[in-house]
Amino acid sequence: MTNVLDQSAGTSWNAYNADTVEFTAGMPTNSIDLSVYSPPFSSLYIYSESERDMGNVDSHDEFFATYRHLIREKLRITKPGRLTAIHVKDLVFYSNSSEKGDRGLYHFTGECIRVHVEEGWTFHRLITIWRCPVKEMQKTKSDRLLYKNFRTDAARTGGGMPEYIAVFRKWNEAMENTPAVVHPPSQFPLDVWQEWASPVWMDTHETNVLNVGAKNDEERHLCPMPLDLTQRIVLQYSNPGETVYSPFMGIGSEGVVAVREGRKFLGTELKPAYFKRAVRNLQSAEENQTAGDLLDTFSGDAA
Numbered sequence: 157m158t159n160v161l162d163q164s165a166g167t168s169w170n171a172y173n174a175d176t177v178e179f180t181a182g183m184p185t186n187s188i189d190l191s192v193y194s195p196p197f198s199s200l201y202i203y204s205e206s207e208r209d210m211g212n213v214d215s216h217d218e219f220f221a222t223y224r225h226l227i228r229e230k231l232r233i234t235k236p237g238r239l240t241a242i243h244v245k246d247l248v249f250y251s252n253s254s255e256k257g258d259r260g261l262y263h264f265t266g267e268c269i270r271v272h273v274e275e276g277w278t279f280h281r282l283i284t285i286w287r288c289p290v291k292e293m294q295k296t297k298s299d300r301l302l303y304k305n306f307r308t309d310a311a312r313t314g315g316g317m318p319e320y321i322a323v324f325r326k327w328n329e330a331m332e333n334t335p336a337v338v339h340p341p342s343q344f345p346l347d348v349w350q351e352w353a354s355p356v357w358m359d360t361h362e363t364n365v366l367n368v369g370a371k372n373d374e375e376r377h378l379c380p381m382p383l384d385l386t387q388r389i390v391l392q393y394s395n396p397g398e399t400v401y402s403p404f405m406g407i408g409s410e411g412v413v414a415v416r417e418g419r420k421f422l423g424t425e426l427k428p429a430y431f432k433r434a435v436r437n438l439q440s441a442e443e444n445q446t447a448g449d450l451l452d453t454f455s456g457d458a459a
């Protein structure tokens with residue numbers, strides 16, 4: 157029996173304060189049209205003290221042992237032929253966390269792809285999200301990006317870190333029975349498709365996140381998923397009225413996009429403070445939902 161700490165619902169969304177691994181295992185088979193989310197980036201951030209917090213782990217192996225269960229159940233609940241899209245990046249490691257004492261990159265994206273494929277998903281698409289290395293240097297002060305190091309010993313320097321969206325498909329004999337995702341040219345013109353089909357998205361904004369609207373007393377999320385990335389995935393890979401799932405909904409970013417775009421949304425989040433913000437954000441998205449040109453909804457930079 158799933159331990160749901162709290163729950164809330166609107167006309168087009170349901171949100172649960174629960175451990176997603178346990179919750180997803182209780183969801184019906186072939187019930188989700190699309191899932192889109194950022195998983196916890198292994199041990200990069202600890203979101204809460206809970207032992208069920210998947211960021212609260214000592215090693216990547218420990219993280220993937222749990223994430224693997226979710227990936228397997230996510231395949232079961234997804235409709236045949238449909239997709240899951242995960243927003244990920246690689247992780248920098250330093251000498252103090254390395255047995256060898258070296259510094260470099262952990263290919264978290266590659267591990268996520270490997271485990272999805274091992275659990276039965278078909279690797280479908282990898283989108284690289286360009287991010288500015290100058291802003292990254294200013295934010296992280298990483299010595300991999302310092303011009304001083306480039307001048308004195310360039311072998312110490314690396315380069316900017318992109319984000320990725322990895323997309324996987326549930327390949328299944330029954331997939332022909334699932335309705336196709338259809339895009340009338342009036343809503344989705346050829347030039348938009350050509351841009352969104354690009355393997356590298358150069359023009360999205362990391363600051364286009366829900367935190368921008370946080371009130372002073374509200375806890376800001378450590379790493380909310382950019383709204384413009386979610387919007388492209390939701391619009392490309394689901395039909396209006398279909399159900400979009402985020403197993404790690406945080407403050408509700410994926411849900412807000414899904415609701416604004418006329419989809420149904422289902423989300424789970426472990427941390428009560430994030431769950432409460434997600435509920436407020438989903439309520440407000442539903443109240444403010446307007447029919448209009450879908451592609452214009454998030455066209456501006458919210459920062």
Ligand SMILES: C[S@@+](CC[C@H](N)C(=O)[O-])C[C@H]1O[C@@H](n2cnc3c(N)ncnc32)[C@H](O)[C@@H]1O
Nearest residue numbers: 175176203209210380381404405406407409426
């Ligand atoms: C990368 S963040 C997702 C942020 C979200 N996309 C947003 O925009 O707000 C990962 C989230 O997973 C949550 N989380 C960690 N372990 C969890 C678990 N076992 N069940 C449900 N949520 C969990 C964390 O609290 C965190 O909010």
